Amino acid sequence: KAGVTQTPRYLIKTRGQQVTLSCSPISGHRSVSWYQQTPGQGLQFLFEYFSETQRNKGNFPGRFSGRQFSNSRSEMNVSTLELGDSALYLCASSFDGGKAGYTFGSGTRLTVV
């Protein structure tokens, strides 16, 4: 079966712009989580959605937001981009909140210039 699909794979934006990243979870998975990975901070949790509701949120500013659609696909948006937002953004999906583990996508590499 298809894995977690993230689009686009690479993205270059300039400071002040906004960006929207997309994640399609594994069919049947209702939980979608987002993570930011940088060399300095490692993997950090952004937020988690379950059945279109944000269930948990990490310690990121309000410029980072997300949503989940009825088909479980999720998007995350970053407004007013800063250089420090350059990172690999990863999406993970699970069926039962992680009991059988989370499946991650390959990520979107965002570069802010």
Place this chain on the structure above:
Amino acid sequence: LAKTTQPISMDSYEGQEVNITCSHNNIATNDYITWYQQFPSQGPRFIIQGYKTKVTNEVASLFIPADRKSSTLSLPRVSLSDTAVYYCLVGLNYGGATNKLIFGTGTLLAVQP
């Protein structure tokens, strides 16, 4: 959520067995222990998960002592392709309000020929 401590790096040679130990002194009664593997520019990949004693699957074994304050991931006969960062995680709350993965710094395993 329990904090984990792992060695920053480990070296090994092809064909050897590798054991990576993780400390999690304040693990809670309901916490499971999960290990992920990550290659550069890819999302983490679920390896194995356990609660107590020993768990084995087709790629690894997980040993958990009775007090559950540590765990050891065992990779039999590693190959060059096992060179990656390995993360130990504890503290998933299945179906509850806390469904996020807290990643530590991980262990960079370097396998040499």
